[in-house]
Amino acid sequence: MKAAVVRDPFGLENLKIEDVRKPVLENGDVRVKINLAGVNPIDLNIIRNKTLYRMNPVPHIPGSEATGTILEGSKSLKRGERVIIYPRLFDGTCEMCVSGREYMCTHGGLFGVATNGAYCEEVSLPEKNLIPYPKEIGGELAASLSVGGLTAYHGLRRAGAREGQKVLVYGASGNTGIFAVQIAAAMGMEVDAVSSRDWVSEYVNGTAFRSDSDVTGSYDVIVNSLGSVLFAESTKHLAIGGSLVTFGALTGTGSELDIGKLYTRENSVVGSTGGSRSELLDLLKLLRTHKIRIPVEKIFPLDRIHDAMELFQKRSSGRILIRPA
Numbered sequence: 070m071k072a073a074v075v076r077d078p079f080g081l082e083n084l085k086i087e088d089v090r091k092p093v094l095e096n097g098d099v100r101v102k103i104n105l106a107g108v109n110p111i112d113l114n115i116i117r118n119k120t121l122y123r124m125n126p127v128p129h130i131p132g133s134e135a136t137g138t139i140l141e142g143s144k145s146l147k148r149g150e151r152v153i154i155y156p157r158l159f160d161g162t163c164e165m166c167v168s169g170r171e172y173m174c175t176h177g178g179l180f181g182v183a184t185n186g187a188y189c190e191e192v193s194l195p196e197k198n199l200i201p202y203p204k205e206i207g208g209e210l211a212a213s214l215s216v217g218g219l220t221a222y223h224g225l226r227r228a229g230a231r232e233g234q235k236v237l238v239y240g241a242s243g244n245t246g247i248f249a250v251q252i253a254a255a256m257g258m259e260v261d262a263v264s265s266r267d268w269v270s271e272y273v274n275g276t277a278f279r280s281d282s283d284v285t286g287s288y289d290v291i292v293n294s295l296g297s298v299l300f301a302e303s304t305k306h307l308a309i310g311g312s313l314v315t316f317g318a319l320t321g322t323g324s325e326l327d328i329g330k331l332y333t334r335e336n337s338v339v340g341s342t343g344g345s346r347s348e349l350l351d352l353l354k355l356l357r358t359h360k361i362r363i364p365v366e367k368i369f370p371l372d373r374i375h376d377a378m379e380l381f382q383k384r385s386s387g388r389i390l391i392r393p394a
């Protein structure tokens with residue numbers, strides 16, 4: 070089958086489309102044809118070998134976010150059924166798994182990082198990583214749920230987000246940001262955003278500010294995964310008792326916070342990563358009653374992976390997706 074493969078020396082220039090052996094079915098795994106795969110910062114970081122996690126195997130097929138169609142090996146899902154790939158690999162037995170936090174499994178990892186990923190025609194995965202989704206959910210939205218959608222949803226929950234609160238989302242045009250603004254609205258929150266893109270205002274139920282310096286209000290919840298850029302600044306917009314949640318460090322991991330302000334105003338800075346399968350099911354339920362739209366800038370065939378990755382870095386109007394076959 071065709072796959073996008075990266076090896077040492079890493080870098081986008083060394084990402085090649087190759088003919089590789091189809092994955093072998095083992096230990097009750099299920100064969101899945103990939104329908105659509107998302108491009109996220111993690112994939113570009115894998116290609117550049119610049120992640121916080123260790124990549125395995127090398128040579129490596131990236132791609133952590135995808136949907137597919139069941140081919141064979143499933144006990145509970147029919148051939149032809151469409152599934153979302155839950156991207157956290159987990160053993161189901163450690164303390165994290167047993168407490169419902171399989172995304173933190175001590176023996177686990179991320180699909181596409183700790184294993185080969187979805188930038189290929191077929192994958193083989195444990196049945197517990199395959200979540201069927203209803204036909205009403207469009208293919209592009211479904212392909213954006215397991216990383217973009219789930220991370221935003223889990224992050225809001227980690228921050229204690231609830232109906233009636235005010236939320237401010239940074240990087241709102243991004244893969245997670247565009248979900249965060251819409252999920253927060255669906256949860257009954259008043260949502261403002263900070264974004265360099267004008268079109269983001271169509272997705273928020275409040276104001277889309279062009280810059281952090283335009284923000285005047287205070288917020289119960291702030292979603293900010295920009296990293297070093299604007300991290301400390303964004304904490305200044307927290308209401309008394311408010312929480313800032315981060316699940317990424319897009320522009321670097323360092324930041325200098327005003328500790329005095331944090332404790333005297335009882336603010337929380339909350340870390341978040343991934344999300345559970347149960348939260349992914351909750352998110353699918355929420356989509357039944359609330360319309361969430363995901364702007365797509367372009368869908369590329371697998372053999373144009375370079376163009377996809379180049380455009381990902383300068384995209385202006387939405388998601389970049391890969392259709393392997």
Ligand SMILES: NC(=O)c1ccc[n+]([C@@H]2O[C@H](COP(=O)([O-])OP(=O)(O)OC[C@H]3O[C@@H](n4cnc5c(N)ncnc54)[C@H](OP(=O)(O)O)[C@@H]3O)[C@@H](O)[C@H]2O)c1
Nearest residue numbers: 110220240241242243244245264265294317318319342343
């Ligand atoms: N832990 C997890 O499970 C997890 C999952 C998903 C993502 N992440 C991480 O979370 C972060 C965000 O992910 P994402 O998928 O939303 O990324 P993304 O799609 O690349 O979006 C990031 C957004 O941030 C803004 N931005 C980018 N560069 C900026 C800069 N230098 N200064 C200010 N704003 C900038 C842009 O938004 P505007 O144009 O709207 O300003 C951009 O659309 C990344 O670090 C990613 O690795 C973590």
Ligand SMILES: [Zn+2]
Nearest residue numbers: 160163166174
């Ligand atoms: Zn575990």
